Amino acid sequence: MSSKMEEHRHYFMYGSKLKFDEDSTHEFKGHRLISHADISNPKSFNKKQTNQTKLPRTRQAVSRCLCAFLNTGSGGDVYLGVNDEGRVIALKLSLRQMDHLLLQIAQVFDSFNPPVPNYMWWLAFIPVVTSRSEVHERLDLIQEWRSLKYDDVKRSVAHRFPSHGLCWCDVTQHTEMSHQYVVRIHLKSSKMKKSENNRLCLPTIYQCDNGKAYFRNCASVLGHTPQQVVRHTRDCIENHYQPIVDKLKEELKALLR
Ligand SMILES: [Zn+2]
The missing domain is CATH 1.20.5 (Single alpha-helices involved in coiled-coils or other helix-helix interfaces)
Known part of the structure; x- marks a missing residue:
């Protein structure tokens, strides 16, 4: 589980505004509906997937945006737990839910056509704190809690993808310790190589989990058949x-x- 995770000592303050807006390489999502199947299933529109009580049906799957960053070639970052205005609303996650999220993102990248190579992406769980006074104490606590228990996350039951209704890890969340996070999914740049000796180097175009290919245009995403x-x-x-x-x-x- 830890191999795809970058450790970060920094944190976000709850309710604060990020220093950048949505643009060609930054996207904010208030939810964690990763695949198109999550979006098409009304049961996954549960407030446990988000901190917002209401989730409009017009919300788009995270995979669509990941696909657009890949196809545009400049890479980018999707921040889960940040609303459209760029404010930190956080996602409350237990270790098992973090495990679920990491595996589901890996599975979605695998379902792309062609599958996205592992070296193209990483993700980070960035702790969210509610006041400056708790920063050090809380970050140390989260760090300690995660390092102690990562190895204890036993997958005796497989997580359910896509989330047809809630996964078992969502149902048991209230019985476990959980913390607030912003999840940063980073995609590396894959800028096209300069064409040499008259040979054309075309970039790889990835098809998303719904069969479409998406492209980033400033802060919006365009879909192509x-x-x-x-x-x-x-x-x-x-x-x-x-x-x-x-x-x-x-x-x-x-x-x-
Ligand atoms: Zn799960």
Whole structure:
């Protein structure tokens, strides 16, 4: 479980505003509905998935945004537990729910076409505190609690993905110790390599868990069908190779004269 997690000593203050807005590389989500199946299932719209009492049906799956960051190539960060205005509302999670979230995100990346390589992403659980006076005491406590118990998270029962209704780890949350977090999912940049020797290097286009390919445009996400992606790729290839072919034809004509 710990291999995909970056340890951070920093924290967020509950209710504070993040220093940046949503843009081409930052996205905020107040919920933890990761896959499209989570969104399409009304039972997963439970307030245990979020700190907001009401979750509009128009909310989008986190996977859509992860896909857009991958396809745009510049990478990016999705922050769960932060509302649209950029304020920290936090997600209250037990160790088992953290385990669930990490596994579900890994599973969603696996369901992309092609599957997303492991080295492309990591996630961090950043503690949220409610007052400055509790910062050190609380962060030490959380650190100690996590390091002591990570190895004790036994998966005797598999987590349920997608969350058709609540998973067992949500149902048992009230019996376990839990803390407030902002979850940061980081995607590395995969900027296209410069084309060399007239060869075109096309970026990998990932299809999301609903079959669509998403792209980031400033702070919004655009969806394309596979047919649109194929057409765009053909145009890229043609625009790249056609001038080279034309030049070779000219040279051939000159030689034959
Ligand atoms: Zn679970």
